Each structure stands twice: as C-alpha cells, then as structure tokens.
Amino acid sequence: MSISPKAALLEEYALVARALSAPARLTLLEQIAQGERGVEALADKTGLTIANTSQHLQALRRAGLVTSRRAGKSVIYRLSDARTLALMDLIRVVAERNLAQVERILRGLSDGADAPEPVSREELALRMAEGSVTILDVRPADEFAMGHIPGARNVALADLEGIAATLDPGTEIVAYCRGPYCVYAHQAITALRKRGLNARRLEGGLPEWREDGRLVTA
Amino acid sequence: MSISPKAALLEEYALVARALSAPARLTLLEQIAQGERGVEALADKTGLTIANTSQHLQALRRAGLVTSRRAGKSVIYRLSDARTLALMDLIRVVAERNLAQVERILRGLSDGADAPEPVSREELALRMAEGSVTILDVRPADEFAMGHIPGARNVALADLEGIAATLDPGTEIVAYCRGPYCVYAHQAITALRKRGLNARRLEGGLPEWREDGRLVTA
DNA sequence: CTAATATTCAAGCTATCGCTTGAATGATGT
DNA sequence: ACATCATTCAAGCGATAGCTTGAATATTAG
Numbered sequence: 015m016s017i018s019p020k021a022a023l024l025e026e027y028a029l030v031a032r033a034l035s036a037p038a039r040l041t042l043l044e045q046i047a048q049g050e051r052g053v054e055a056l057a058d059k060t061g062l063t064i065a066n067t068s069q070h071l072q073a074l075r076r077a078g079l080v081t082s083r084r085a086g087k088s089v090i091y092r093l094s095d096a097r098t099l100a101l102m103d104l105i106r107v108v109a110e111r112n113l114a115q116v117e118r119i120l121r122g123l124s125d126g127a128d129a130p131e132p133v134s135r136e137e138l139a140l141r142m143a144e145g146s147v148t149i150l151d152v153r154p155a156d157e158f159a160m161g162h163i164p165g166a167r168n169v170a171l172a173d174l175e176g177i178a179a180t181l182d183p184g185t186e187i188v189a190y191c192r193g194p195y196c197v198y199a200h201q202a203i204t205a206l207r208k209r210g211l212n213a214r215r216l217e218g219g220l221p222e223w224r225e226d227g228r229l230v231t232a
Numbered sequence: 233m234s235i236s237p238k239a240a241l242l243e244e245y246a247l248v249a250r251a252l253s254a255p256a257r258l259t260l261l262e263q264i265a266q267g268e269r270g271v272e273a274l275a276d277k278t279g280l281t282i283a284n285t286s287q288h289l290q291a292l293r294r295a296g297l298v299t300s301r302r303a304g305k306s307v308i309y310r311l312s313d314a315r316t317l318a319l320m321d322l323i324r325v326v327a328e329r330n331l332a333q334v335e336r337i338l339r340g341l342s343d344g345a346d347a348p349e350p351v352s353r354e355e356l357a358l359r360m361a362e363g364s365v366t367i368l369d370v371r372p373a374d375e376f377a378m379g380h381i382p383g384a385r386n387v388a389l390a391d392l393e394g395i396a397a398t399l400d401p402g403t404e405i406v407a408y409c410r411g412p413y414c415v416y417a418h419q420a421i422t423a424l425r426k427r428g429l430n431a432r433r434l435e436g437g438l439p440e441w442r443e444d445g446r447l448v449t450a
Numbered sequence: 451c452t453a454a455t456a457t458t459c460a461a462g463c464t465a466t467c468g469c470t471t472g473a474a475t476g477a478t479g480t
Numbered sequence: 481a482c483a484t485c486a487t488t489c490a491a492g493c494g495a496t497a498g499c500t501t502g503a504a505t506a507t508t509a510g
Contacts, residue, residue: 029331
C-alpha cells in the first residue's frame, strides 16, 4: 500500500513550493530575511494575528525554508540558509519576466518617471570606496537599527520629501530596502527622480548585501 | 479600492509558487521538459485525464512557467525558458538539503547499495571524448526517440537485468533519465551496482544536458 | 509553587483546489 | 456545410488552506 517513491518525492517538492504559495508567508520570509525574530515581532511587522503567524511559520519550517530555536520564552525563527533567499529571488525573476501583470505593477510604481536599471551590489561597493555616493536606507528605523549598509542614512518614506532638498543633486543617490520584494526603494527612487535628483535603486536589499559577505554595521 | 502594489506583487509571486505546489503539475513540467508536447500526449504520459491535464497546463501558463501555441488541431506546450528548469531544480535542492523525509526516500532508492556521487555533465563530456564510458538512457523508448545523448543506449528498466551481463565490468557506466525528479536512473544504478558494475548517475537528465548547449541526437 | 508571558494547539468557518463528467468551442478535411 | 478530432469550458463534489477564536502548553520571574 506504500505509494511509489517518485510520488512521495514529488509530494515533498510540492510541499516546498506550497510553502511559498501564500502572500502572507512571503512577507514573513521577507521579514525573517532581515534577521532572526520571534513570533510576536513577526506578527507585529506583518499585521497577522499571533496564532496565524505561528501557523504560517510552522508551514515554512515543515518545508525546510526556516528553522527555529528556543530563546527563553521566545521561539526565534531564521532562514535555513541562503537557498531560501535564492528561491524567493528566482520566483520573483520568473514572475517579472513572464507575467505581464507584474510588469504593469512595477511600472505603476515608477508613476511616469523613468526607472533606471538598479545598481549592482558590486558597483555600489566600488562607489562607496570612492566615496562618491549617498546611500539611503528606506526601511523602518527598527530594522535599520538591526543592521544596515555602512554609511547609509535611514530615511522613512514619509520624510523623504523633507530630506530631498538637503541632498546634493550632483552626487548619485542609491536607495535600498528589505530586498527584492520590497517596494519602498522603488517608491523612493520615483519621488527623488521627480525632484531631479540622480537616484537609483540597489539590486536586492540588505539580506542580499549581507549574503554577499559584505560589511554590515549594526 | 485598489489593493496596495506590494500585496498585488506578492499575489503574483505566490501564483508562480502555487503552480509548482501540486505533484501533478510537477510531473507535467518534467514531461514538457523532455520536449514540447500536446495535451493528449501529456495526459497519456502522466496518467491524468485530458480535461484535468488541460486545466493544470493552463495553471502553469498563467504562472508563466510554460507557453503554448497552436499547431493544427493540437495545442503544443513548452517550457517558457530555462528559468522554469532552474526553479524546479532549486526546489529540489532545498527539499533534499532540508527535508529529512526526502533524504529517506532517496536512500530507499539505493536499497542498501552504496550510491556514489553523480557524474557532472562536464565530466561526462570529457569521458565521452575519451570514449571511456558507456551511457545508458533509461527513459521510455518514445522519449529516447525524441532526442538523447549521442552514443547513449536506450534500455528500459525492465530489460536492465538481461542487459547487465553484456556490459563490460571494466568500463564505467553512466545512466540518466528525464531529469532531477526522475528516479529511473537511481534505480538503474542500484541494480547495476548490485551486479558489481561500475555505474554512476548523471547529474540532471536530458533537459539539463540540452540546456548546457550540448549535442543531442534525434 | 504560582503568576505571567510567548507560543502552540484545536475547532470551526469560508474559500479555493484538484478531480470528474459532460457539453461547448476551434481547426481540419471531405 | 458537415463530420471529426483536440482542447477547453462549466458545473459539481470532497478535501484542504487560511483565518479566527479560545484553550492548552512551555518557560521564566517572583
């Protein structure tokens, strides 16, 4: 009565894909990618209830995408390894290349302004060495506090309008946020470019930067 | 009333993942990876009903994983591009590394025999140039007929027992099948090694070999 | 040991999924 | 136009997913 090994394998592979098939779990993964966190913190960040968050996290754990450990009263979840990020990114790439709807949404984020190609992490590292670039971190302050690209300035999207005037139009600006799923950087770039500033988006976000083994200051 | 762009994007990404979350669709993708095919052929190969197959194929198309074109009365489906294969493979890798259950199933396929590391496609290409290797294609004859690695010999799993005696124990044997989801090659290796033959599995299968831009003879 | 806190479990509800069946649509050849 | 063949559509069914609510289970503090 045992099912075939092939069917059993496919069931397991499907389990991994299924874990990535709910938007709520994708946002959870995006948050966990910023750094390990407990259930309550993740629930706060994502707006899900605690119980719901716990259930989603267990689904992610069953699929091998995250691991958990106890720390006192809390249970801390973290990504299993870099492959989880790679998988999320590949899904994003497939969606961007093949789904017209994604194209449309991303174009909508630019809101008429031209959206230049993102800056690669390598290029940014070079520019940083030259000191010829201003880096904006457009994530919430608490995430910034948990780690950010050295020299980056933390600016909430809401404060961007006020800050824009203080930025040098001559220096190139590079903005980043949580990662490839995050739209803050897109929106920041659009706002800055409308003001005539030379702003581009960083490819990926902090998790990818960190994954490259580059320096992150707490 | 419009939902946020972020939520809309996540919905699209989730759609891609969801397409990969049903075993039936994974087997369909594996078949399509062998070469483009019509609905009826895919239904035959997978054992699904025609209508069911058609519905799954449409889900895959909506997710951008496959494309279709009309050819006379038939509708031919094919993979959108190499990224679909890459995505399937990354899911497999994540499952193999992180899920104990997968480990167990794969070990079960070796059935007590030692399972050596698979042969990389590069290594096989070198060995082929030297002529120091026997290549076995353990897929069904009709798939073999649609394309195979040059010089490969097509052997059904059922006939393997009879063939084994005719194989030179001195020459290394490399077996392959449809791709990383296919278990025929695993089983073939196990059977051959039990007979004392020096057999290893090719990494990936024909689609991956083809994707590397290597020669495939019809 | 008891209280407080963080997480998980369990039950229930609605929406969706995967599959089947039977009818409708599209393209081709006579 | 008609018949034929391949595919898609539409309706229906049982099973499952995602969310909520309320209770149960660790773990630490007092």
